[in-house]
Amino acid sequence: MLRAKRVSFWMAGVVLLCGWCSNPVQGQVGQQPAAMGIPPSQALVGDTSALAREAQDWLVELVKINTTNPPGNEQAAAKYIAGILAKEGINAELLDIAPGRSAVVARLRASAVPDPAKALLLVAHMDVVGVDRSKWTEDPFGGVIKDGYLWGRGSIDDKSMVAANLAAFIALKRGHVFLNRDVIFLATTDEEQFGEASLKMLIAKYWDKFAAGYAINEGGQVVVKNGKVQYVGVQVSEKVSVNLSVTATGKGGHASVPTKDNPVVRLAAAVEKIGNYQAPVRLTSIVRRYFEGLSGVEDDDVAKWLRVIDAPDRGEHAQRVLSDMNPMWNSMMRDTIAPTMLQAGVRVNVIPSEAKAMVNVRLLPGNTITQLVGDLNKLVNDPQVKLEVLSDGGLAAPDSSMETPLYAVITQQSAKEFGGVPVLPFLSTGATDSAQLRLHNVQAYGLRPIPLMAEDQARVHGDNERLPLAGFARGVDLMTKIVAEFSVTR
Numbered sequence: 001m002l003r004a005k006r007v008s009f010w011m012a013g014v015v016l017l018c019g020w021c022s023n024p025v026q027g028q029v030g031q032q033p034a035a036m037g038i039p040p041s042q043a044l045v046g047d048t049s050a051l052a053r054e055a056q057d058w059l060v061e062l063v064k065i066n067t068t069n070p071p072g073n074e075q076a077a078a079k080y081i082a083g084i085l086a087k088e089g090i091n092a093e094l095l096d097i098a099p100g101r102s103a104v105v106a107r108l109r110a111s112a113v114p115d116p117a118k119a120l121l122l123v124a125h126m127d128v129v130g131v132d133r134s135k136w137t138e139d140p141f142g143g144v145i146k147d148g149y150l151w152g153r154g155s156i157d158d159k160s161m162v163a164a165n166l167a168a169f170i171a172l173k174r175g176h177v178f179l180n181r182d183v184i185f186l187a188t189t190d191e192e193q194f195g196e197a198s199l200k201m202l203i204a205k206y207w208d209k210f211a212a213g214y215a216i217n218e219g220g221q222v223v224v225k226n227g228k229v230q231y232v233g234v235q236v237s238e239k240v241s242v243n244l245s246v247t248a249t250g251k252g253g254h255a256s257v258p259t260k261d262n263p264v265v266r267l268a269a270a271v272e273k274i275g276n277y278q279a280p281v282r283l284t285s286i287v288r289r290y291f292e293g294l295s296g297v298e299d300d301d302v303a304k305w306l307r308v309i310d311a312p313d314r315g316e317h318a319q320r321v322l323s324d325m326n327p328m329w330n331s332m333m334r335d336t337i338a339p340t341m342l343q344a345g346v347r348v349n350v351i352p353s354e355a356k357a358m359v360n361v362r363l364l365p366g367n368t369i370t371q372l373v374g375d376l377n378k379l380v381n382d383p384q385v386k387l388e389v390l391s392d393g394g395l396a397a398p399d400s401s402m403e404t405p406l407y408a409v410i411t412q413q414s415a416k417e418f419g420g421v422p423v424l425p426f427l428s429t430g431a432t433d434s435a436q437l438r439l440h441n442v443q444a445y446g447l448r449p450i451p452l453m454a455e456d457q458a459r460v461h462g463d464n465e466r467l468p469l470a471g472f473a474r475g476v477d478l479m480t481k482i483v484a485e486f487s488v489t490r
């Protein structure tokens, strides 16, 4: 009976359970909370499958709006989202940041006076990376549904999050729930290029529009192996990207009379040393917990090394084995250094007087570029080779805490959604907008609540990106439950 009742309430939105609390969602249409009498321990939301189908339609339309960055043109997507929210009676605001580029923000209020420290921000980006159309089997901007997948650029990254966030947000409004904190929906611009319209710029210009103490962003993953969810990774920290230039100088001249002072040769030697350098291993507390959790789900030939990664006798050997086994694990354990660009010479018969390389470094949070450059200088050991730190690097942000109520809710609800699988904190090797949020004291968590096989995960930023629709429905369900559990007063 209760169950049937809950499901029928859900048809109109989220079931709410509060008969005694205050602060209904602003703008609610004068309907009394329907589920008085259901004990607070009951689940907050029922069947979300109808909502997921709606969210799927929004997502198809979002994929059809080409927001390839550059130039982005996110304003068209922002207007589409504002239209969806308007139909729900929610006022959305476009935040203009550059010509043709606007973010969109909307808020459900818990009280007349906002308390930003408590607020929950649901953030996702609307821009996508470019495509090589000749490699795609379907139109990347056609919103094609085939074989249980939605094909298209952004179908996973990150429009699936935009749509799932929108669903969770709208569910609160439809449910006329009593919120214990403001919930803010934000769809952003320029995440992929991190340029003039990025979240950093939005924060500088509009922070008061979406200031929050907590956030859910992309950056995590629900890992599927052999057809089953293996674990959920929640991103709580990320590596810091720093670029270096390596410049070798020497004696230029005619290539017919070379000397030992050729900068191309000096540079090549330096790049060889830098590129092969293995920075020392440092296991952060997050990575330690990640590997520990992983040891419970990996096959034994991997798990046996994960279990001894810290052991005084076998630790070093285990770290080597695991580094060789998986480049991502290697990158989670140490600073990495990747030479990426080379530049020298104008003619094949002229020795240049300068040769230059560009190097991308990913630092573990807490490690400094000064220390690493010092080590590299010693290694290169050539006074005619100069390493310089470029100013376009990321800033180190504090980790998000694993002790917050939001982290606890994400952990509980994710485990529940996927049959008790482990939920592990995660250090991402790539950068996300969460660093910008963490720099503003936001406890930001990276979650992509959609179960994905490695094969589909690998299509993100590649050819034939496609989203499994059954997985998307699970993602909508999880996101809705996390947001309700965290924000609805019971």
Ligand SMILES: [Zn+2]
Binding pocket: 125, 157, 158, 191, 218
């Ligand atoms: Zn993304």
